[in-house]
Amino acid sequence: MDLIIxxxxxxxxxxxxxxxxxxxxxxxxxYTTYFRKNKKPFTIRKINGLQAVEDxxxxxxxxxxxxxxxxGWGGDIQRPTxxxxxxxxxxxxxxxxxxxxxxxxxxxxxxxxxxxxxVVKESYSRAGYPDRYKEDNISYVSSSQFGYAAAVDGxxxxxxxxxxFLLGTFEAESLILAETGTSINAIQIxxxxxxxxxxxxxxxxxxxxxxxxxxxASGYLSGxxxxxxxxxxxxxxxxxxxxxxxxxxxxxxxxxxSGTPLSYWWKF
Amino acid sequence: MNRQIPLIVCFSFGLIxxxxxFSNHTIARTMNLAILDYWQIIFAFTLVLGVVSYIKANxxxxxxxxxxxxxxxxLLGMISMPIMALIWGIKADSPFMWMFENVQAPxxxxxxxxxAFFVASASFRGFRxxxxxxxxxxxxxxxxxLSRSNLPIPYTEHLSEFADWIRNYPSMTxxxxxxxxxxxxxxxxxxxVILGIERTWLGGEK
Numbered sequence: 001m002d003l004i005i006x007x008x009x010x011x012x013x014x015x016x017x018x019x020x021x022x023x024x025x026x027x028x029x030x031y032t033t034y035f036r037k038n039k040k041p042f043t044i045r046k047i048n049g050l051q052a053v054e055d056x057x058x059x060x061x062x063x064x065x066x067x068x069x070x071x072g073w074g075g076d077i078q079r080p081t082x083x084x085x086x087x088x089x090x091x092x093x094x095x096x097x098x099x100x101x102x103x104x105x106x107x108x109x110x111x112x113x114x115x116x117x118x119v120v121k122e123s124y125s126r127a128g129y130p131d132r133y134k135e136d137n138i139s140y141v142s143s144s145q146f147g148y149a150a151a152v153d154g155x156x157x158x159x160x161x162x163x164x165f166l167l168g169t170f171e172a173e174s175l176i177l178a179e180t181g182t183s184i185n186a187i188q189i190x191x192x193x194x195x196x197x198x199x200x201x202x203x204x205x206x207x208x209x210x211x212x213x214x215x216x217a218s219g220y221l222s223g224x225x226x227x228x229x230x231x232x233x234x235x236x237x238x239x240x241x242x243x244x245x246x247x248x249x250x251x252x253x254x255x256x257x258s259g260t261p262l263s264y265w266w267k268f
Numbered sequence: 269m270n271r272q273i274p275l276i277v278c279f280s281f282g283l284i285x286x287x288x289x290f291s292n293h294t295i296a297r298t299m300n301l302a303i304l305d306y307w308q309i310i311f312a313f314t315l316v317l318g319v320v321s322y323i324k325a326n327x328x329x330x331x332x333x334x335x336x337x338x339x340x341x342x343l344l345g346m347i348s349m350p351i352m353a354l355i356w357g358i359k360a361d362s363p364f365m366w367m368f369e370n371v372q373a374p375x376x377x378x379x380x381x382x383x384a385f386f387v388a389s390a391s392f393r394g395f396r397x398x399x400x401x402x403x404x405x406x407x408x409x410x411x412x413x414l415s416r417s418n419l420p421i422p423y424t425e426h427l428s429e430f431a432d433w434i435r436n437y438p439s440m441t442x443x444x445x446x447x448x449x450x451x452x453x454x455x456x457x458x459x460x461v462i463l464g465i466e467r468t469w470l471g472g473e474k
Contacts, residue, residue: 009291009292009293009294010291010292010293011290011291011292012290012291012292015289015290018290019290022286025455026459029455029456029459030463033460033463033465077469080453080454080455080457080458081454083457083458083461083466083468083469084453084457086468086469087466087468089468090468109318110311110314110315110316110317110318110319110321111310111311111314113314113317113318113321114314114317115469118470119468119469135321136321136324136325136328136329139321139322139325140318140319140321140322141322143315144372144376145376146375146376146377146379146380147372147375147376149379150375150379151342153379154338158335158338172380172383175383175386175387175390176379176382176383176386178390179386179389179390193450193453193454195443195446195447195450198446200390202394203390203391203393203394204386204390204393210446210449211445211446211447211449211450211453212449212450212452212453214453215450215453215454215456215457216453218457218466218468226460226465227460227465227466230456230459230460230465231456233456234449234452234453234455234456237452237455238448238449238452241448
C-alpha cells in the first residue's frame with residue numbers, strides 16, 4: 001500500500017502528455033544536434049533583420065555615434081528570450097569592438113547586467129580589443145517599468161544613438177522606446193516573444209525579428225553547426241505539430257459529419 | 269575548469285528543475301521552493317551590485333560633466349529613498365510613502381501616458397494604405413475601431429460580429445502560429461543552454 005502511494009506521488013500523471021511530448025522534443029533536439037550536424041550543411045532562409053545587424057553597426061561607426069542595445073523590462077535571465085538576446089549581444093559586441101563603436105546597454109535587472117558585462121567583455125577580448133571595453137556603458141538603470149523606460153528614453157534623446165537594438169522581452173515600454181528611436185532617426189532592429197508588442201515593433205522599427213527568428217539568430221550569426229542543427233529540430237517539431245493539427249481537424253470533421261459523439265482525443 | 273563547473277551546475281539544475289515539474293513528491297516540491305528561495309538571495313546580492321554600478325557609472329559621468337543635472341537628480345532619488353525608509357519607515361504617513369505617491373507614481377503615470385501619443389503616431393505610419401496588405405490591415409483596424417466605439421452606426425450588431433470574427437480567426441491564427449514558433453524556439457534555446465551547446469551566458473566560446 002505504501003509503495004503504491006509513493007509511486008503515485010513520485011509522478012504527476014496529470015502531466016503525462018506534457019512529459020511524453022517533452023521527451024520526444026528532447027530526443028529530436030539531441031538527434032539533430034549530435035547525429036545530423038556533420039552529415040550535410042544547413043542553410044537558413046534569409047532573415048532581413050539579422051542581415052541588417054552589420055549595416056546598423058556600420059552606420060553607428062560611420063556617424064561616430066553610439067549603438068544602444070537593451071533587452072527590455074519584461075524578462076529576467078531565466079527567460080529563453082533573454083538568453084537569445086545575450087547571444088545576439090555577443091555578436092554585436094564583437095563587431096562594435098572591431099569597429100571601435102561605443103555600445104550602450106541599459107537594463108532593469110542587475111543579473112542581466114552582470115551577464116551582459118561578462119558577454120561584452122569576452123566579445124571584446126575575442127575581437128582582440130579588450131582595452132576598448134567600457135564597463136560603465138553596461139549599466140543597471142531601474143527595476144521600475146516606467147523608470148526604466150524614462151531612463152532609456154533619456155539616454156536615447158541625449159546620446160542620439162545611430163542604431164538601436166530592442167531584443168528581448170518587452171511590455172508596455174516597447175512603443176515608448178521604439179517611437180523615441182524613430183524620432184531621432186535611428187535604425188532600429190527589434191524582436192520579442194510578446195505577440196502584442198510585436199505589432200508595435202513592426203510599425204515603429206526598421207526590422208523586426210518575429211517569433212522563432214529571435215531564437216535562430218545565434219546560429220544564423222555565428223554559423224555554429226550544433227546551434228544550426230537545433231534550429232533544424234525546431235522545423236521537424238513544427239512539421240509534427242502541423243501534421244497533428246491537420247489530423248485532428250480531419251478527425252473532428254469526420255466525427256461531426258457522421259453524427260458520432262466527438263472523442264476529443266487530441267485535447268490534453 | 270572555470271567553465272566546466274558552471275556548465276555542470278547548469279546541467280544538473282536544468283535536469284532537476286525539469287524532473288521536479290513532473291513530480292508530486294514532497295522532496296520535489298521542497299527542492300523547487302528551496303531553489304526559488306536561492307534565486308531570490310542571488311537577486312538581492314546582484315541588486316547591490318546593480319546599485320553600486322549605477323552610482324559608479326553616474327559619478328564618473330558627473331565628474332566628466334556629461335548630463336550633470338539629470339544624473340544628480342537620479343542619484344539623489346536613489347540615495348534619499350532608502351535613507352527615508354530607514355529613518356521613518358514605510359508606513360502610510362511616512363515621508364517615503366509621500367515621495368512614492370506624490371513623486372514616483374505620478375512620474376511613472378506620465379511616462380505611461382506618453383504611450384497614447386506614441387500609439388497615435390505609430391498608427392498613422394502603420395495604417396497608410398501603401399500596398400494591398402497595408403490596405404487590408406487598415407480596413408481591419410477601421411472595422412475593429414468602429415465596432416468598439418459608441419458612434420451611432422447602422423448595422424452595429426453585424427459590425428461587432430464581423431470584428432469578433434476578425435479577432436478570433438485571422439488574427440488569432442497568425443498569433444498562434446507565432447506562439448508555436450516562440451514555444452519551439454524557447455525549448456531548443458533552453459536545451460542548448462542545459463546541454464552546454466550554447467555558452468554565450470558564460471561569456472562565449474573558448
